[in-house]
Amino acid sequence: MTWGQFLLVAVLALPALGAVAAALVPGERAGRLVGTVAAGLTLLAALPLVGGEHGWFGYGPRPAVQPWHQLDLPWAPDLNLRFHLGVDGISWPLVVLTALLTLLCCGYTLWRVPTGGGSGRALVALLLVVEVGILGTFLALDLVLFFLFFEVVLLPMYAVIAGWGGDDRRRAARKFALYTLFGSVLLLVGVYVVVAAAGTADLVSLTGGAGLSRGTQLAAFTLLALAFAVKSPLWPLHSWLPDAHTQAPTVGSVILAGVLLKMGTYGLIRVAVGVAPEGARWAAPVLGVLAVAAILVGGLVCLAQDELKRLIAYSSVGHMGFVLLGVATLTATGLQAALIGNIAHGVITGLLFFLAGAVKDRTHTGALAELSGLRETAPRLAGLLGFAAVASLGLPGLAGFWGEAFAVVAAVRRGGGLWTTLAVLAALGGALAAAYLLRLLRRVTHGRPGPAVAGVAPGLAGAELTAWAPLVLLALAVGLVPALVLSYASGPVGALVEVVTR
Amino acid sequence: MRPVIPYVTAALLFGLGGYGVLRRRNAVLVLMAVELMLNAVNLILVTADTTVQLPHSGQVFALFVIVLAAAEIGVGLAIVLQLYRLRASVTVDDVPLDRPEGER
Amino acid sequence: MTGADVLLLALGAVAVGAGALVVGTRHLVRAGLWLVVCLGALAGDYLVLTAELVAWVQVLIYVGAVVVLLLFAVMLTRAPIGPSDDLDRPGWPAALVGGGSGLGLAVLLVDAFHWSRVDLPVAGTADRLGEQVFRSWVLPFEVLSVLLLAALVGAIVLSRPEIGRPGARSAGTPAGPGRPVGPRSDADPVRPAPAVAVGEEGA
């Protein structure tokens, strides 16, 4: 076992063991601490995965997926299931983001356990299980294994929402579970459509179509894309998201928006587009139109929205629309934009949900009508909220800009009437984003403090700052140095585009 | 010999049995109707023995069915009597599959 | 149209007619008696079809045991001897299903066998039947014995409520007749248990 393989296993094993330990360790606080330490170790294990042979040099035809490290063990041959893990430039940033957000959430839980539910260590354990699922999804190089990890996330997240959420948590959690399960069963069918036709589930050999017939590819892409569209979520399959976000506890929302949605877009890029390129080409216009519809609908709904977390949730619909638009163009620019958009959305929306949670914790309301004048009583919180909102609206120089602007650029680059129209509409959607986020700021931070806000203490807890500071810095860093994400992805994306357009 | 004659007899008996099972309220009468159906099966088996020109497996089968039926009737009557002991009625209409919500 | 055919037709008509009365009569006891007629006619059919052993077994077990059991059951459940009006449910679904299956089967069988004729095997098949059982069908024969044993024990345990009572158990012997029936504190509280205890009579 090489060092890289050891790290791959460690990245999955650490949170899994951490979850078990957190659940079993006697003592409430000790459990949370153990879980947080496990999350921290996971992050430490995820970071050095970047080392090693990046291998984009060489001669002759090479597979479109060339992991930096991989581990390939047989599991259940009769199900075409192999324990095949690998990491490359497309997945590594997401892996790190996942590990980071989970660590922040666990640390945050160390400081405050959401009210209404069970013990904090159970929450930490569930968060770690969710992390295992998400990391596994990003690392899996076997279709069936990918599906397996895709499913792992579902119930722990359900439990997080149902156990520690808001007043209407049961309904929202059930809707989340059922709706996303609907997506993942389609994924199951799609996976086996591919596997039955190709006889293998190995993503490395499947990427590029692997000689699947056109009919199979169309069917597989339809199923897979639907599955990922539910998870991402792509309009009009998004309606689980606002409810889940609104009801979920802060850490749940952060994980949900920050990385869980990314499973959908990642899957779309790596699995749907990679495995069924012909299907992708065939469906690209539809995907593009839906993505732009998501951008516009998300923006307009946000403009008429009157609940803080719900607004942010709908803004996710819009932002993921940009990511999907990038993917739909099937150009290297678009895919790169989608990847960095993914990361940026994870960082920024994670931060936004942290802040929205802090606001709700302090004021006990999320209604925009009752919030006003936050900058009078809690200027730092208001300032951070302003920063996050500004980052979210895609201000150049911050992380959100690259994904959104270059999704538009990619659509322009694709050319033709349809894509140009989509580019124009998407850019208008960007203006809508500014409109609703400024409306949000105007309602929440400006004006005279309302009764709900008047009693808010101005200070921020150390734990809060500790949890938020990395996200603020990342939003700045990714904005100023996009190469942090893009440089690793350019090789794999180039190879992917090559096989897709071949 | 025309095998179709006993066959049709059996078919009609089976139909009558089915009718009786669905028509009768009294559990014992339902059992009688079931006996009719079983006998129809037996008649088919025995008749088949004359048409297939093979060793008499049909008759063996019929014998086994008779034993089977006897065993079932025995247990069945015990069950019916148990029901009667508890409720003083053997009307199958009074045996619910499910009760309306909240009645239990 | 041979003599066998005429016999079969006649016996068949009797069987079907009696069967119709079994499911149609409004007298509980008469239904049992019509069943005897029906089963007897079938036994005749078997004789015509040269299945003597089956015919005698039919008479022995069915007419002799099953019908008697059924009649006992009729009596034990205190059924009215005269005609009763509440024996039947509305009949159309039953008629639909019963008629459909009977006629449908008949059509299928006629379609399959038409008006073909076969030669009846030589009569006197009891020994060949025995040989068959022991040459080909030993396994189900043996399994049936388990089944019969289970049915026996089952029927007894159901009919004797006192079996398995802690008191009866400790005595080490099955409770004899006349032993008082245990308290029914655990009976369904919604419907009061009837006062009659018929366990002993059934045994």
Add this chain to the structure above:
Amino acid sequence: MTGLLAVALPGVPLLAGLLGLLLPASPRVAGTGEDRARRAAIALGVTGAAVALVAAVALLLRVDHPVEAATTWADLGGLRVTLGYRLDGPALLVATAVAAVALAVQVYSIGYLRRGPHDEVEVDHRYPPYAAQISLFTAAMLTVVVSGDLILLLVGWEVMGICSYLLIAHDRRLPEAPAAAMKAFLVTRVGDVGFLLGIALLGVSAGSFRIADVLAHHHSAGTLTAACLLLLAGVAGKSAQFPLHTWLPDAMAGPTPISALIHAATMVAAGVYAVARLYPLLAQAPAALAVLGVMAAVTLLLGAFAATAQDDIKRVLAWSTVSQIGYLTGALAVGAPAAALFHLLSHAAFKALLFLAAGAVIHAVGTTLMSRMGGLRASMPVTFWCMVVGLGALAGVPPLSGFWSKDGVLAAAEAAALDGAGPGPAWVGWLVWLAGLLGVAVTAWYATRLLLRTFLGTTRIPLAEPHDPPAVLRWPVLLLAVPAALLGLAAFAPWFADRLRVPADASGEAVELVHLAPNLLLPLVLLAIGAGVAWAGWRGDPAADPARFLGPLRPVFARAFRLDDVQQALVVRPTAALAGVVRAGDELGVDGLVEGSGRAAVGLGGGMAALHRAALPRAAAAVLAGALLIGVAVALIGVAA
């Protein structure tokens, strides 16, 4: 060294801004923390602007030919985005102006945002974020100025937008401030949609976003026209051109120094500057220039007329900015980028002066309404004379800076109209020229009116005790009066004119900024007429507003031809209504479908469960009937097959 200075130019204010944001915004205990944080903020802000000014001047002196450097910033699938600067004469001149105005504003704000005699006790100006945001604003503008890459330019462009948003909303005592800030950002953002798309088109066409690459690439005519038109949308937003000018007057809700910054050096200048930067491209797209010309003419007159009827002193100045920017874009439309940049510089000087002086007045009087001022000359002589210089420059009184620069624009337009010298069609020249001439008269009229209403006549508020501002306010004003008065003379220096030449200018000849010709008399005559009419009106009744002569037009002008209402009716309300409809549709339609299918499943389950709430015979019937149906089906299929 040049590279270091070029990086320091936006870098130091940026750093100062970021550091400033970390200072505690608001004191927990008044008097202690406030002073320390405030002092630190002042130090950071002033230092940032001062260093930027020094760097700009140093570069201006050092660099005599275009300098460029770039490194790859990001590579998105073959599209290269670079991080680099591109220094040339115009860039450095504008940078100097920006830094100078920024420094003036920083210093001025020290005094302006101090708790004044008219303030309530609990007023807290939150100086640290304010100063930091000004620094960021400056840095963003300087980024736009020196950027060598379109994407980097866009970064500065948008950061400027957000800074303007933050600063306009700064004054928490004004209820209209947040709305004005939002409007400012949103209207410019709508324009930026076009700007982004234009950049995207150019970048995709050239395969790179580096300005040098974009300029060097031979674009197809269609792409070029489309891209230029799209860019113009962004320019219209940032530079407050018709029809995206509506935010600028409302932005007066911000503190007065901020108005000075926005109007003189940053936001509105950025659009014009960007066009000048990309002028070689526009020169090849006559259609875009024609649109620009029409836009300029409309804006010019619209702003001028709207300025005539305002009562708020800052709004007069704001509309005057709109009008003056019309001159700038007009100059660009007729093919005179150098004239445009020249007027940009002089406008920066006098408009900064005017705003800061007006701020001094407002500071002293405690109101912005001219109807409550009057007769301030005696008590505020310094302010008065500075204002005279500023208004004179605005109206174009020789030899103040505005005279020379405006004359350059008019001369270029005249040349385009009469000789067809411009790159666009001749009618554009006519349009700009005529509008410019009419604008001269109107400008003179409202400038005169402002001066008369504010400083002359009788005092209309007896209680106020106006006085000249303290030194920290006075000195920036006084220092700005110098370029406002004298910058025009710089046009006679070939060194200056040479630096104003856009490097890629097709002509390649030396730029002649000053046209000493007989036709200079025409604008002077118009100026005299405009000023005279205003003076005459005022003489009739010094207490009354000369604007009364506008008659029924006055309310129309005061509300700027009701374009705000048009925008409200055509854009804002439909969007809001659409948002409501979409939300309802999403919640009732899309989500309703989901919830509905859930309910349908449960209902169906309930119905089936009810079917099972029956007696035993139904189970037997199900078995027999099921078997019968299956048998019939199978038999039928068998027969059919």
Add this chain to the structure above:
Amino acid sequence: MSLVQSVDHVALLPAYLAGGTAVLVLLADLLVARAAVTVAVAAAGSAATALGAALVGAGDERRSFCVGADCSWVFGGRAALVAALLALLTLGVLAISGPLLRAGRTPPGEYCFLLACALTGGVVLGAAGDLITLIVALETLTLPLYVLVGLRRGSLAGAEAAVTFFVVSVVATTLTLLGAALLYAVTGVLHLDRLGATLAGRADLLDLPLTTVAVALVVAGLAFKVAAVPFHAWAPATYDGAPLPVAAYLSTASKLGGVVALLAVVQRALPATVTGPVLALLAVLTMTVGNLVALRQRRTVRLLAWSSVAQAGYIIAPLGALALAGGRTADARAGAYAAAVAYAVFFVLLELAAFAAVVALRPADGDGGTLDDLRGAARRHPFVGAAFALALIGLAGLPPGLAGLFAKVTVVRALLAGHAGWLALVVAVNAVLGLAYYLRLAATLYAAPDGPVPVRPARLVVLALGVATVLAVVVGFAPQLVLDVAIR
């Protein structure tokens, strides 16, 4: 030549062991008359049966009771699997019967004897090579259950359940018999392999509507045993009225028996062109109706009963792939049969765990109660609750119940390999429906507790639950174990 068929006694060892268990239990009950001894004997016998089946099954396929090439007893891999599994299930049910027997309303001797008889029937069923043996064995499996269902003395619900079960079962048995008789009348053979060869070899027979109807009747009659819609209506009523361990036996062992019988005839005897569409139809109906009705259940056992109806749909779904030509290739068929068996194996493990958990959480001799009775149970008994939740989630087919997930995966894979994508989609959508109510039950377990004081779970029940859970977890992580034995 002896008059009696030659008998391979080694092959028959599992059947001897099972039958011997029944006899020994009877003797032990007579001679020792102590409940513990009786149960111990039954348990030991079941264990021995499982062991014997495993040992015999480990070797090559053994045949006995042959008439020429046709044998009534074919003890191969699947028969061994079924026998061992049934014996283990019996063992498990015995373990969770403790509270019931101790409560005193049920006679332990007879109870154990009847279970052992049913086991005997099941063991023979797995190895049955002809229709007579199959039906007789099936009856031997079922008949003791009539009695067991009604064995909760004095309970009206129990008596009603027994009557329901009995009447519906007898009618269904009649259907099977009719089908078998008609098949015999048409073909003249009763051995499964010979039947298959005959029907495959003579196209004229298949053109006869009588043949197809006969096939359909056999399938329909056997579908009753797995409680497939529309032959399902007895199941909820019977499960709910029966003693909890018996309900567990019904939904695991008895259902497994039905699956085995169905598989035997479908795989070996009957033409796929007829059985395929019938089974596809039954599968779709069963899954959908089962899941939909389960959504509305308030009683725990009824919910489990309806869910087990739905699960039967998943079990027979792979066989539905036979409806299409693409599903009738040799590979696809083998995959479909293996998938059905594998699903059944995964299912019975999880189902047994679920019932064991219900037994553990309910008072001795109590019925399943309503969902509200289980409110907060997992907070009082964290480990039992967790095992219950795991079993439910496994039944829903989601991680961490990996066994259930792999079960669903197996089915979907087989369906897609058989080109029955539409059926795979139906399965998939039904999985969503299923999660809705499993989640409701699981969430109830973790809700804030209120109401009655908790009962202390019996140790043996917890042990059985633990073993079932561990087994489920093990096959969850190593599904290949099950898949390997399922394909034999």
